[in-house]
Amino acid sequence: MQAYGKLDSDVRHPPAPAPVSTPVHAPSRRSLRGLDGFNFFIANIQTGFGPFIAVYLTAQAWTQVDIGFVLTLSGIVALACQVPAGILVDTATHKRTLAALAAAAIALSALMLAAWPILPLVLGAEILHGVASCLMTPAIAAISLGLVASHEIGERLGRNARYASAGNGIAAVLMGACGRLISNRAVFVLTALLAVPALIALFQIRSREIDPIRARGGQPDTQAHHSPLHGIADNRGLLVFGAGMILFSLANTPMLPLVGAIMTMRSSQWATVLIAACIVVPQIFVAMLSPWIGRRSESWGRRPLLILGFAALPIRGVLYALIASPYLLVVVQILDGISAAVLGVMVPLIVADVTRGTGRYNAALGTVGTAAAIGASISTTLAGYLNDRLGSTVAFLSLAGVALLGVILLLLLMPETRPAER
Amino acid sequence: MHPVRHAVLVATAVFAGWLVVAAGGGRSVLRAEAENAAPVGMPTAVLAKDKAQAILGKPVTSTKGEAMGRIVDVIVDKAGTTRAAIIDFGGFLGVGSRQIAVDWAALHFSPAGQPERITLDLTRDQLKSAPQYEKGKPVVVLGASGHTQPLAAGEYPLDH
Numbered sequence: 001m002q003a004y005g006k007l008d009s010d011v012r013h014p015p016a017p018a019p020v021s022t023p024v025h026a027p028s029r030r031s032l033r034g035l036d037g038f039n040f041f042i043a044n045i046q047t048g049f050g051p052f053i054a055v056y057l058t059a060q061a062w063t064q065v066d067i068g069f070v071l072t073l074s075g076i077v078a079l080a081c082q083v084p085a086g087i088l089v090d091t092a093t094h095k096r097t098l099a100a101l102a103a104a105a106i107a108l109s110a111l112m113l114a115a116w117p118i119l120p121l122v123l124g125a126e127i128l129h130g131v132a133s134c135l136m137t138p139a140i141a142a143i144s145l146g147l148v149a150s151h152e153i154g155e156r157l158g159r160n161a162r163y164a165s166a167g168n169g170i171a172a173v174l175m176g177a178c179g180r181l182i183s184n185r186a187v188f189v190l191t192a193l194l195a196v197p198a199l200i201a202l203f204q205i206r207s208r209e210i211d212p213i214r215a216r217g218g219q220p221d222t223q224a225h226h227s228p229l230h231g232i233a234d235n236r237g238l239l240v241f242g243a244g245m246i247l248f249s250l251a252n253t254p255m256l257p258l259v260g261a262i263m264t265m266r267s268s269q270w271a272t273v274l275i276a277a278c279i280v281v282p283q284i285f286v287a288m289l290s291p292w293i294g295r296r297s298e299s300w301g302r303r304p305l306l307i308l309g310f311a312a313l314p315i316r317g318v319l320y321a322l323i324a325s326p327y328l329l330v331v332v333q334i335l336d337g338i339s340a341a342v343l344g345v346m347v348p349l350i351v352a353d354v355t356r357g358t359g360r361y362n363a364a365l366g367t368v369g370t371a372a373a374i375g376a377s378i379s380t381t382l383a384g385y386l387n388d389r390l391g392s393t394v395a396f397l398s399l400a401g402v403a404l405l406g407v408i409l410l411l412l413l414m415p416e417t418r419p420a421e422r
Numbered sequence: 423m424h425p426v427r428h429a430v431l432v433a434t435a436v437f438a439g440w441l442v443v444a445a446g447g448g449r450s451v452l453r454a455e456a457e458n459a460a461p462v463g464m465p466t467a468v469l470a471k472d473k474a475q476a477i478l479g480k481p482v483t484s485t486k487g488e489a490m491g492r493i494v495d496v497i498v499d500k501a502g503t504t505r506a507a508i509i510d511f512g513g514f515l516g517v518g519s520r521q522i523a524v525d526w527a528a529l530h531f532s533p534a535g536q537p538e539r540i541t542l543d544l545t546r547d548q549l550k551s552a553p554q555y556e557k558g559k560p561v562v563v564l565g566a567s568g569h570t571q572p573l574a575a576g577e578y579p580l581d582h
Binding site: 064 | 478479480494495511512515517519520546549550551556
């Protein structure tokens with residue numbers, strides 16, 4: 001298990017070159033509350049992007065070809081930018097400033113979309129949003145890691161996931177209502193306005209309480225001139241986890257859109273409300289479960305929880321294939337909440353475990369994010385094809401099969417990554 | 423205010439104003455050219471604003487006023503006759519919408535003198551279970567009666 005490098009930091013603490021690397025005090029309540037709020041409002045902001053862009057551009061008389069082009073491009077940006085963004089976050093000293101710039105960039109891209117939906121501006125907005133989002137995820141994780149002691153990080157990441165999913169769920173309802181009652185354009189204006197409370201929350205976090213060394217997963221080995229990706233490509237725990245994430249997102253991403261299409265087909269009056277429920281129900285469960293998962297990850301270890309989260313996905317696929325009632329389909333979405341709660345905590349946590357002492361935390365987090373994005377980009381085409389040719393039952397069962405492969409992979413190869421007790 | 427800084431501000435404002443005028447003026451020059459270019463042997467028709475409308479992205483309602491989605495494409499046959507409109511129906515925040523081809527004859531533009539309105543002679547119940555429209559495949563059109571009919575062989579619209 002030495003391969004994961006955790007002993008480096010736990011036994012032989014990285015040399016502390018300057019007093020900044022070891023904050024004397026525990027993080028203040030103000031900083032922790034600020035991080036809660038930042039997670040909440042950033043999740044708010046991100047809800048308007050994604051599939052809603054297609055609705056908005058359709059109403060702006062865009063052709064389906066152009067909309068497809070814009071969505072493909074933003075997918076490519078999400079795929080290509082995560083690792084470079086991670087490396088940048090590792091290198092940057094001021095994580096809070098980086099998070100603020102990313103939040104401002106996302107707000108600007110929302111304003112660009114709202115103000116003038118023409119091709120060059122929309123492409124620019126989507127690229128800006130993609131790059132900023134790639135920076136945002138590692139920046140939040142790095143601030144969290146830098147703020148709390150290593151044995152408290154599980155609980156902290158649980159809180160992050162709680163506030164993020166509360167933000168997502170509330171924003172979905174709010175923006176759905178805004179789109180219907182005011183206009184689709186108003187959704188993006190609202191999105192941009194939400195950057196104000198996000199930045200206020202962010203600046204509640206005291207920058208000096210963020211330990212820059214801990215925020216990148218320890219001190220990199222300065223003796224040898226390693227590449228920024230050293231310790232990633234040869235890290236077994238990280239590779240197995242990354243492969244598992246490809247399978248998970250391959251199976252997970254198309255499930256909600258497929259269920260939504262089925263709802264539209266089966267219920268004429270309630271479809272919209274039921275789809276909204278399918279989006280919001282998992283967020284409620286993530287908000288309830290995440291802190292518990294964060295705490296349990298310290299006592300039970302990461303492996304059993306991770307397997308639980310992965311195992312909920314094949315069960316969900318099989319239930320979707322079997323259940324006809326659109327109301328019961330909403331209940332099945334509780335399983336989505338369980339998976340999302342586990343992964344929301346485990347992705348940043350396991351990556352922190354396996355990169356401890358390497359100083360490459362955010363680059364590694366970007367690598368896992370890229371793996372998930374690869375799975376997601378293949379899956380929509382694949383699931384669409386299966387659904388068209390063989391029907392939704394076969395599509396769901398195939399996705400469940402892919403998800404089961406992920407569970408088996410973890411059972412056979414995934415090590416426990418929780419650091420040994422000091 | 424410092425006089426130099428003041429001068430810079432004024433100059434900037436004048437320059438910005440010039441840009442706006444130039445951009446607007448440029449556009450009107452172009453428009454004038456386009457209008458002047460037409461008459462030389464080129465027949466033109468003018469469609470009054472209340473007599474014709476662009477339809478891409480326009481919302482469609484049922485005769486009872488229920489939201490039925492938006493027009494995202496138009497299907498024509500080899501003769502160029504409009505046969506069907508593709509409407510994007512249902513969903514929440516972009517999740518779960520379906521694209522359905524509806525008979526052109528079931529659509530009514532500006533009914534009862536309402537200029538921007540488009541209605542469809544179908545109910546949401548009839549629309550929900552219609553087969554999804556897919557590019558490159560025979561188009562199954564939902565008729566005004568609520569029954570689907572594939573466009574007859576040889577009548578497939580030109581693929582784009």
